[in-house]
Amino acid sequence: MNPTGNLIDGRALAEQIHRETAAEITALATRGVQPGLAFVRVGDDPASQVYVGMKERQCARLGVRSQTHVLPAATSEAELLALIARLNDEPAFHGILVQAPLPAHLNSARVYAAVSPAKDVDGFHPVNMGKLMLGDPSGFVPCTPAGVHELLLRSGVALAGADVVVLGRGNIVGKPLAALLLQKAPQADATVTVCHSRTRDLAAHCRRADILVAAMGVAEFVKADMVKPGAVVVDVGVNRVPDPAAKSGYRLVGDVDFAGVQPRAGLITPNPGGVGPMTIAMLLRNTVRAARLLTG
Ligand SMILES: NC(=O)c1ccc[n+]([C@@H]2O[C@H](COP(=O)([O-])OP(=O)(O)OC[C@H]3O[C@@H](n4cnc5c(N)ncnc54)[C@H](OP(=O)(O)O)[C@@H]3O)[C@@H](O)[C@H]2O)c1
The missing domain is CATH 3.40.50.10860 (Leucine Dehydrogenase, chain A, domain 1)
Known part of the structure; x- marks a missing residue:
C-alpha cells in the first residue's frame, strides 16, 4: 500500500508533469x-x-x-x-x-x-481527433482523456489486455479516451467497452472491468456493487448537488459514490483532486509542445 492507501493522488502527479513542463519552458526560453x-x-x-x-x-x-x-x-x-x-x-x-x-x-x-490544428491544444479539431483515431502521435490529444491515460500510466496500472469500461460516449472524454486506450501501442493495448444511456445491463459491464472510468455527468452513479473487487476506478464526472450547509448552496461530487466504492477498489481517484488537475497539466504540456513545434 502506498502512503495514501488506494488513492491515486492526481494533484501530486499533475505537479510532477508541471515540473517536466517547466523544464521545457526553460529550454524554450534559451532560444x-x-x-x-x-x-x-x-x-x-x-x-x-x-x-x-x-x-x-x-x-x-x-x-x-x-x-x-x-x-x-x-x-x-x-x-x-x-x-x-x-x-x-x-x-x-x-x-x-x-x-x-x-x-x-x-x-x-x-x-x-x-x-x-497546430494551435488546437484542446485536441477538439477534426484533424486532431482523426489522428487520435488513426494512432498518429503528431496530433494533440484532448486534455482530459490524455490526463486519465497519464494518471493510469504513472500509477503503474497495466493497460495491455486489461478490460476497460468507459461510462459515457461524449466527444470530450468518453470517445477520445476509448480511442487512446485502444491504440495498438505498448502504453495502451486495452480491451475497451464504452457504455451509454442505451447500454443494456450497464452494471454487468462495469463488474467485468479491471479499469472503470466514469465520465457521464451523473452524480454518484457508480455504486460499490458495480465494481469488481480490486478494480481501478477513475472518476471524471463533475456534478453540482444541492447542499444547504455550503455557502454556495451546492457542492461538487463525481460520478462515483466514493465512500461506498473506495473500500472495494484496488486504486481510485479522489474527486476533486484526481482527474481535474491532470487535465490542466496536459493542457500546459500541449501548449508547450505547440510552441516548440511552431517555432522549431
Ligand atoms: N475533470 C475534468 O477535467 C473534466 C473535463 C471534462 C468533463 N468532465 C466531466 O465529465 C462528465 C462527462 O462529460 P462529457 O462532456 O463527456 O459529457 P457528455 O458529452 O454529456 O456525455 C455524457 C455521456 O454519459 C452518458 N450518460 C448520461 N447519463 C447516463 C446514464 N444514466 N446511464 C448511462 N450513460 C449515461 C451519455 O449517454 P448518451 O450518449 O446515450 O446520451 C453520454 O454518452 C461531466 O460530468 C463533465 O463535467 C470533467
Missing part, C-alpha cells in the same frame, strides 16, 4: 520563445469562469503567457470565428482554447474546426 495560450470564453457560465481562472493561474505559475477574451453571450458565430482567425495568425500565442460549453446558438463543431 527566446515564451509559450502563449489564448483563452476564449463566451457568456457568463459560472463553471467556465472557474475553469478558465484555474488554467490562467497555472499559466502564470509556469511562465506561460496567457490572454483571455471574454465575449458576451449574444456574440454571433461570425464574430467568434473572426476572433479565432485573428488568434490563428497571432505568433505570440501558440495555443487557443475555446472554453466549453458555448451558448446554444453557436455551432460548437464549426467553432472548434476554425481553430488552427
Whole structure:
C-alpha cells in the first residue's frame, strides 16, 4: 500500500508533469520563445469562469503567457470565428482554447474546426481527433482523456489486455479516451467497452472491468456493487448537488459514490483532486509542445 492507501493522488502527479513542463519552458526560453495560450470564453457560465481562472493561474505559475477574451453571450458565430482567425495568425500565442460549453446558438463543431490544428491544444479539431483515431502521435490529444491515460500510466496500472469500461460516449472524454486506450501501442493495448444511456445491463459491464472510468455527468452513479473487487476506478464526472450547509448552496461530487466504492477498489481517484488537475497539466504540456513545434 502506498502512503495514501488506494488513492491515486492526481494533484501530486499533475505537479510532477508541471515540473517536466517547466523544464521545457526553460529550454524554450534559451532560444527566446515564451509559450502563449489564448483563452476564449463566451457568456457568463459560472463553471467556465472557474475553469478558465484555474488554467490562467497555472499559466502564470509556469511562465506561460496567457490572454483571455471574454465575449458576451449574444456574440454571433461570425464574430467568434473572426476572433479565432485573428488568434490563428497571432505568433505570440501558440495555443487557443475555446472554453466549453458555448451558448446554444453557436455551432460548437464549426467553432472548434476554425481553430488552427497546430494551435488546437484542446485536441477538439477534426484533424486532431482523426489522428487520435488513426494512432498518429503528431496530433494533440484532448486534455482530459490524455490526463486519465497519464494518471493510469504513472500509477503503474497495466493497460495491455486489461478490460476497460468507459461510462459515457461524449466527444470530450468518453470517445477520445476509448480511442487512446485502444491504440495498438505498448502504453495502451486495452480491451475497451464504452457504455451509454442505451447500454443494456450497464452494471454487468462495469463488474467485468479491471479499469472503470466514469465520465457521464451523473452524480454518484457508480455504486460499490458495480465494481469488481480490486478494480481501478477513475472518476471524471463533475456534478453540482444541492447542499444547504455550503455557502454556495451546492457542492461538487463525481460520478462515483466514493465512500461506498473506495473500500472495494484496488486504486481510485479522489474527486476533486484526481482527474481535474491532470487535465490542466496536459493542457500546459500541449501548449508547450505547440510552441516548440511552431517555432522549431
Ligand atoms: N475533470 C475534468 O477535467 C473534466 C473535463 C471534462 C468533463 N468532465 C466531466 O465529465 C462528465 C462527462 O462529460 P462529457 O462532456 O463527456 O459529457 P457528455 O458529452 O454529456 O456525455 C455524457 C455521456 O454519459 C452518458 N450518460 C448520461 N447519463 C447516463 C446514464 N444514466 N446511464 C448511462 N450513460 C449515461 C451519455 O449517454 P448518451 O450518449 O446515450 O446520451 C453520454 O454518452 C461531466 O460530468 C463533465 O463535467 C470533467
